[in-house]
Amino acid sequence: MITRDDVQRVARLARLELTLEEQERITPQLDAILGYVESLRALDTESVEPTSTVIPMVTVLRDDEERPSLDREQALANAPDREGACFRVPRIIED
Amino acid sequence: MDLTSLTVHETRDALRRRDISPLEVARAYLDRIARLDPRVRAYLWSVGTDGSAAAAQADVSLPLGGIPLAIKDVICTQGVRTTCGSRMLEHFVPPYDATVVAKLRSAGAVLLGKTNMDEFAMGSSTENSGFFPTRNPWDLDRVPGGSSGGSAAAVAADLCAAALGTDTGGSIRQPAGFCGVVGLKPTYGRVSRYGLVAFASSLDQIGPITKDVRDAAIVLGAIASHDPLDSTAADLPVEDYESALTADVRGLRIGIPDEYFVPGMDPEVEAAVQQAIAVLQQLGAVCERVTLPHTAHAIATYYLVATAEASSNLGRYDGVKYGHRTKESAHLIDMYMKTRREGFGTEVKRRIMLGTYALSAGYYDAYYLKALKVRTLIRRDFTDAFERCDLLVTPTSPTAAFRIGEKSDDPLQMYLSDIFTISANLAGVPGISLPCGYTAAGLPIGLQLIGKPFGESTLLKAAHAYEQATPWRTRRPRLEGEGGPCACQDG
Numbered sequence: 327m328i329t330r331d332d333v334q335r336v337a338r339l340a341r342l343e344l345t346l347e348e349q350e351r352i353t354p355q356l357d358a359i360l361g362y363v364e365s366l367r368a369l370d371t372e373s374v375e376p377t378s379t380v381i382p383m384v385t386v387l388r389d390d391e392e393r394p395s396l397d398r399e400q401a402l403a404n405a406p407d408r409e410g411a412c413f414r415v416p417r418i419i420e421d
Numbered sequence: 422m423d424l425t426s427l428t429v430h431e432t433r434d435a436l437r438r439r440d441i442s443p444l445e446v447a448r449a450y451l452d453r454i455a456r457l458d459p460r461v462r463a464y465l466w467s468v469g470t471d472g473s474a475a476a477a478q479a480d481v482s483l484p485l486g487g488i489p490l491a492i493k494d495v496i497c498t499q500g501v502r503t504t505c506g507s508r509m510l511e512h513f514v515p516p517y518d519a520t521v522v523a524k525l526r527s528a529g530a531v532l533l534g535k536t537n538m539d540e541f542a543m544g545s546s547t548e549n550s551g552f553f554p555t556r557n558p559w560d561l562d563r564v565p566g567g568s569s570g571g572s573a574a575a576v577a578a579d580l581c582a583a584a585l586g587t588d589t590g591g592s593i594r595q596p597a598g599f600c601g602v603v604g605l606k607p608t609y610g611r612v613s614r615y616g617l618v619a620f621a622s623s624l625d626q627i628g629p630i631t632k633d634v635r636d637a638a639i640v641l642g643a644i645a646s647h648d649p650l651d652s653t654a655a656d657l658p659v660e661d662y663e664s665a666l667t668a669d670v671r672g673l674r675i676g677i678p679d680e681y682f683v684p685g686m687d688p689e690v691e692a693a694v695q696q697a698i699a700v701l702q703q704l705g706a707v708c709e710r711v712t713l714p715h716t717a718h719a720i721a722t723y724y725l726v727a728t729a730e731a732s733s734n735l736g737r738y739d740g741v742k743y744g745h746r747t748k749e750s751a752h753l754i755d756m757y758m759k760t761r762r763e764g765f766g767t768e769v770k771r772r773i774m775l776g777t778y779a780l781s782a783g784y785y786d787a788y789y790l791k792a793l794k795v796r797t798l799i800r801r802d803f804t805d806a807f808e809r810c811d812l813l814v815t816p817t818s819p820t821a822a823f824r825i826g827e828k829s830d831d832p833l834q835m836y837l838s839d840i841f842t843i844s845a846n847l848a849g850v851p852g853i854s855l856p857c858g859y860t861a862a863g864l865p866i867g868l869q870l871i872g873k874p875f876g877e878s879t880l881l882k883a884a885h886a887y888e889q890a891t892p893w894r895t896r897r898p899r900l901e902g903e904g905g906p907c908a909c910q911d912g
Contacts, residue, residue: 332778336778340774342761342773343761344762352771358833359836363721363788363792365721366722369715369798371798374798376790376794377796377797378793379623380623381653400516403516404512404514404744406746415753417752420755
């Protein structure tokens with residue numbers, strides 16, 4: 327049974343601010359969905375390996391050579407706020 | 422000649438015979454978009470007169486020379502706004518082309534515009550678009566399906582010659598089924614995901630949505646490739662899919678999975694699919710029942726795996742480097758929180774929350790890891806079935822298109838409608854939806870064929886054989902002339 331506290335904790339982890347109204351609406355929805363996925367418990371997966379990807383797991387390497395990439399102006403073009411060559415953001419430390 | 426009613430291959434042939442010019446074709450589509458898209462709302466953005474200029478330069482000797490295409494707005498197009506159907510990226514202009522877009526450009530295709538979608542590809546109706554819903558051309562009060570609803574509607578309404586969509590849990594096949602067109606989800610790894618804005622990285626695939634199966638073969642051939650920029654793209658040769666369309670399915674073994682024909686299914690859907698199976702048998706295929714025992718667990722598995730991956734992938738939308746940023750914030754974390762609150766819609770927030778929960782300490786084993794193990798079982802079901810048959814045949818969806826607003830209040834109900842498409846994404850196998858009839862109300866019904874990994878040639882051959890033996894292509898949605906929501910007309 328997922329509670330409002332759970333929802334607040336998870337929202338903080340997800341860096342998602344939810345209004346009180348959103349929290350109230352989403353809690354029973356998440357509860358219903360989590361209730362639904364409980365059905366997986368019934369399956370015996372004791373000796374089953376997890377599948378993270380359906381392709382053969384191969385680390386693809388290449389030689390460490392310089393190749394074309396985004397130039398700085400392209401990389402900064404969508405910046406909401408910039409200063410020189412940097413993305414500018416609010417202070418990191420809370421008061 | 423009504424140029425917009427032509428398929429890609431018919432257009433290609435007429436262009437090469439010099440019966441028509443690329444400029445005429447582009448203009449015909451752009452005129453039709455101007456006239457009809459205000460009602461269908463398939464496009465978030467279309468190219469206007471610039472498109473005519475590009476068309477005039479087209480080289481018709483190239484595989485898609487002069488062919489006007491629409492691209493789902495989750496795929497990056499350099500210099501052209503790409504929103505993913507979200508306010509978070511409302512003003513985002515990619516500095517690069519997705520690999521598939523670069524390949525379409527070198528094949529000579531003309532970009533008509535970017536199509537509407539459920540936000541960040543999360544949805545089954547296109548009602549979750551951050552901008553507006555797209556309407557089903559067969560009945561404007563109904564959904565076109567999702568998340569590639571804009572692309573499917575555009576193809577169905579002849580607002581493009583063909584389109585690209587993406588499919589993570591059914592988002593090409595289901596809207597193709599609802600809109601009476603062809604939609605192909607390739608094998609995972611067949612098409613590069615470089616430049617595809619990620620939703621669930623182990624499930625996402627780009628694929629064609631087209632007017633007929635030959636067109637799907639042509640477009641797949643143009644976009645499939647290995648790619649050094651996507652380490653999940655397979656290093657396998659791309660076959661000549663068009664040459665596989667021999668219409669000969671004699672001896673092909675087709676499995677009918679028990680679990681896809683359930684009590685409570687829409688009887689019209691079931692009847693149409695059973696009839697389609699009979700046609701395949703008449704054409705010489707050998708059909709037998711098979712079982713995919715873990716089908717009932719596919720949705721639960723998907724809504725843990727996909728949401729977990731999404732919660733990670735959507736972590737990048739933080740207002741720092743691109744996209745929306747909140748106007749006022751006290752400090753960095755506050756900026757993240759408010760930016761994401763403002764930029765994301767309800768369904769996206771819901772899935773991020775679900776995924777974060779499933780991955781969080783104390784819950785990871787019971788939810789996410791468990792789901793990955795069940796994914797193995799689902800995948801094994803397909804491997805086992807494919808020892809006895811070459812293809813599987815199923816309905817695409819349990820019902821035809823539902824009404825706008827009908828399912829949007831109950832997220833779980835919406836999720837359950839993906840039951841027939843979702844397993845193919847979990848197993849990584851290719852699937853195609855094509856029309857197999859219409860309901861009494863005139864709504865398209867989709868037939869799904871599922872193939873072996875990298876078995877697109879066989880899949881396309883069987884789909885093409887069925888299509889050529891049936892009359893479904895002759896019906897088109899009626900959007901012009903008599904007023905009111907359109908009904909369909911024959912011929």
